[in-house]
Amino acid sequence: MEISKPHAALLSSPGMGHLIPVLELGKSLVTHSNFTVTVFVVASHKSPAESNHLLDSLMRPKLFDIVQLPPIDISGLVDANAAVITQLAIMMREVRPALRSAISATNSKPRPTVLIVDLFGTESFHLADELDMLKYVYVPTSAWFLALTIHVPFLDKEVKGEYNNQIEPLRIPGCKAVRPEDVVHPMLDRTNQQYFEYVRLASEMPMSDGILLNTWEDLEPSTLAALRDESLLGRVAKIPVYPVGPLTRTISGLRSELFDWLDNQPSESVIFVSFGSGGTLSYEQMTELALGLELSQQRFIWVVRPATTEAVAVPA
Template identity: 35%
Template structure:
């Protein structure tokens, strides 16, 4: 039988994380035909939704996958924070993950286990089996540095972080406002904060942490963490950017393509808040009127306001009647007044395809890391509009660190007003500041392409890592 190296990948039930780790997995087996991967997937609910199934149905034959029995979460409060819902699924899935790893390792020796950064509980399971244990971190190296530094901050700062006047210092990173720290750090008495710290401490068991970033994007942070390896920090492997490939058929007769084809090059602002991002109805109205006031072309993917109901990452496409009611949340007459300048697409559109269209000149974005990397690889400058999780940290990196984004100001009620939106949109699309941002983003685009070339920094790093794994490969 052919000599194969068997790797186990453990995912989490968060759509954006699944997309990222599966893109890494596809790159891994494409680059190394004698590597076989088994993906182990915790689940909740009756069964994975269509979007999740579609991710797995397109995987090559040398990637197999297992969906663990769904976790029953009926005892949890209905209004539980989505992050805690995911963590409850992770904790309850650990015994099943251990059973699968035991079976895989006994039948065909595993060379390594790679677990999503949210499920660090897998790392000690791998150690018990004497298997190399790695974490795949789908966000920024900046966030990783914070995670590795979070226990130190917890011990040295006594007050609530959000009450601090001074900026937070993170190794290798720009100082950031405490209000830009991730959601779990905004309330130190919360269960989410406790889970955050406990998960971060387990990172130190890893033989290495792979980051969906690249050297030119976060060089100072990456170098700083690599220098700290002698202090017990795991080896850091920047191997990105991994973004979803454009699999859409551009010949299909979609309205958004007709609209974009009519626009001049780099003249259109793409507006989208990701798979789980929602605004209040009041904010939707302000955004609509701000776009109208700016006079700039726009393509807006509109999702229901958060008053309409919480939308989970994995529930995309589950609402049959959304398209019929969505447009009612817009200001009266807005669609008619802007029909020559803009197009509103209900609920969903193929983002990678849109960002690759020549007419797109800017992206009003929630700063999720997948969307950010997609923007970078297409050279699209950003308006940073973070919503939750670590997105405010990402926004700080993009606007203050890399200077490839403009971040609008929020009023005392937490609303970005129409006048501010108008000014920011015009500044990015036709203003002097926008020109400089576009030049810097074009430079990052080139750096991202270079990182993935045959001799690029990310490719060489991944090759170095897989050579280590392949040396342990056995017949499977």
């Protein structure tokens, strides 16, 4: 009797910085784990033709189906100047009915039995429960970031005042502590809605059946050990943590030129500067950053995003 492939539904929040890692995970599941994959993408407000062209360019060769969920209008739910994380969280909250309908209408057989969401999709766990699906979170960054994130609900109860005003480092069980001035952006203002959204999603992650991490055992052995140790962070996570990396997107041409240059530099001598898909700088800020990099007299790779969907990496 033929055994059907497992079918995973992957949910990506808006933004290239979220979509590309989800697509790379989908490729890995298809090519290395014999999965059928359907990726659900929260569509932007671009024209359908432009969105389809972009997705087609990212999916060559085509290994799985991509379903665009309808664009979400949150203008009546949040101020236009709200933090990006706040906007993403609300969009992913509001897209749940459309996701439920799309999964139920999936043409591929069998219907998906696994739901994998990115960091902002944890509120869809109850949907997975309704549809009798396993549920996982995909974190495309480091194990240390995951450790900080799942520990934030405890820091929220223990620390008084703003994190970046603390004198002592913020300790994470079994992991490198974080200096108060180095906390991630959502932790900079505990009165901002993005902070509450961050604490919420951190609290929801352990409700999954496991966390997939874009790292590998030899890269972060002590942090991964802490995440699994029930006397350390394991008591917080309470679920398996699976290193599935490194998952990277190969870029022809630019990758060869850039990495050839990088291979010729001394070990640990190059600064990498990137503000991600949501990061924007004014002309004045770009000028200040360029001046600072020049005055540092350090080798650097600076990813500069012009007013298109393309990014240019500038080695120096």
